[in-house]
Amino acid sequence: MDQHEHESEERGLPVQHVLTDTSDRTTALLWAGASAAFFGALAVVALVVADPPLWLLIALGALGLVALIVAWARVRVWAGWANPQLFMPSSAPLNLGDRVVARVRRAARGRADLAGLTVTAEVIVLERVRHGGSWEPAEQIVYRAPAEVTLIDGNARVVEADIALEIPLAEAPPSLDLSHNEVVWELLVDMRAPNAPDDLSTFAIDVAPQVADRLQRGGAGR
Amino acid sequence: MTVDLDAAAAECGGSVAGTVHAVGGGPVEVHLRWSTSGHGTTDAATVETVELAGGGGRFALPVPEDGPMSFAGKLISVRWEVAALSGDSEEVAEVTILPRGGLTVWVRNVAPPPAG
Numbered sequence: 001m002d003q004h005e006h007e008s009e010e011r012g013l014p015v016q017h018v019l020t021d022t023s024d025r026t027t028a029l030l031w032a033g034a035s036a037a038f039f040g041a042l043a044v045v046a047l048v049v050a051d052p053p054l055w056l057l058i059a060l061g062a063l064g065l066v067a068l069i070v071a072w073a074r075v076r077v078w079a080g081w082a083n084p085q086l087f088m089p090s091s092a093p094l095n096l097g098d099r100v101v102a103r104v105r106r107a108a109r110g111r112a113d114l115a116g117l118t119v120t121a122e123v124i125v126l127e128r129v130r131h132g133g134s135w136e137p138a139e140q141i142v143y144r145a146p147a148e149v150t151l152i153d154g155n156a157r158v159v160e161a162d163i164a165l166e167i168p169l170a171e172a173p174p175s176l177d178l179s180h181n182e183v184v185w186e187l188l189v190d191m192r193a194p195n196a197p198d199d200l201s202t203f204a205i206d207v208a209p210q211v212a213d214r215l216q217r218g219g220a221g222r
Numbered sequence: 223m224t225v226d227l228d229a230a231a232a233e234c235g236g237s238v239a240g241t242v243h244a245v246g247g248g249p250v251e252v253h254l255r256w257s258t259s260g261h262g263t264t265d266a267a268t269v270e271t272v273e274l275a276g277g278g279g280r281f282a283l284p285v286p287e288d289g290p291m292s293f294a295g296k297l298i299s300v301r302w303e304v305a306a307l308s309g310d311s312e313e314v315a316e317v318t319i320l321p322r323g324g325l326t327v328w329v330r331n332v333a334p335p336p337a338g
Contacts, residue, residue, distance in 0.1 A: 173290075216323040
């Protein structure tokens with residue numbers, strides 16, 4: 001057990017270092033497949049069909065491009081190219097009342113160095129609604145709480161920090177994704193170093209309508 | 223026609239049970255449904271429907287594991303209800319849907335469910 005695991009146990013936090021998210025890989029592969037299918041269809045239509053309609057070529061090309069962009073975004077996370085990157089204990093959604101430790105990793109770019117990096121984090125919950133045909137949604141923060149951050153490794157090039165996430169039991173509803181109404185959980189991580197650009201990153205968190213096991217077993221209240 | 227729920231609250235992944243008493247002899251459709259209200263356009267869905275013989279009877283309707291759970295937020299509220307329809311008449315009973323595993327936890331830590 002390393003020092004970090006020991007400290008995590010002392011804080012009563014679960015020690016889980018499964019720092020991979022298989023859903024990123026699955027999503028990346030699905031979107032890459034979709035992109036290949038659209039571009040394949042585009043090639044077939046362009047080469048086989050005599051005098052193909054322009055709108056069809058444009059539509060297939062646009063869909064292929066969109067799928068490729070989405071696939072690329074997921075590949076960056078899966079392959080660890082996103083910077084900074086958040087690692088959750090597992091790919092499963094969090095539950096109401098959960099306490100987990102997430103890890104954030106930032107690598108320096110170019111000549112920047114991360115010596116003296118400070119990291120702060122907070123969890124926010126937004127309610128976001130669309131009314132009628134309005135394009136811009138209205139939104140309001142309904143919950144916000146700071147998260148405890150522990151720097152666990154640091155050098156001038158790569159810094160990691162553990163973030164203790166506490167999902168409240170009843171102060172905010174779980175994630176909701178409907179056509180016109182959404183509840184969105186986000187982790188905001190603010191990283192500042194004297195010799196590197198400030199970085200404020202937002203990571204989406206999925207919270208299920210389920211009470212954490214520790215509370216169902218009769219543990220602490222909210 | 224009346225709709226009597228066994229309990230005023232249920233969990234996601236559980237079921238809502240009760241009894242419908244209908245006067246007429248026609249069949250009764252019982253729907254479990256949710257809808258949003260608030261500042262946005264309403265989202266709504268009927269998640270389960272069961273048909274009872276004339277005069278009504280017992281029903282048990284499963285609640286989806288993913289909810290959505292009942293809540294009253296600042297811009298959004300989600301409300302669940304059981305609706306019994308027979309001919310032109312409709313009777314509705316509101317039910318509170320709590321998170322999975324939340325029935326006892328909610329009562330202990332948050333608030334008792336509304337009286338049934």
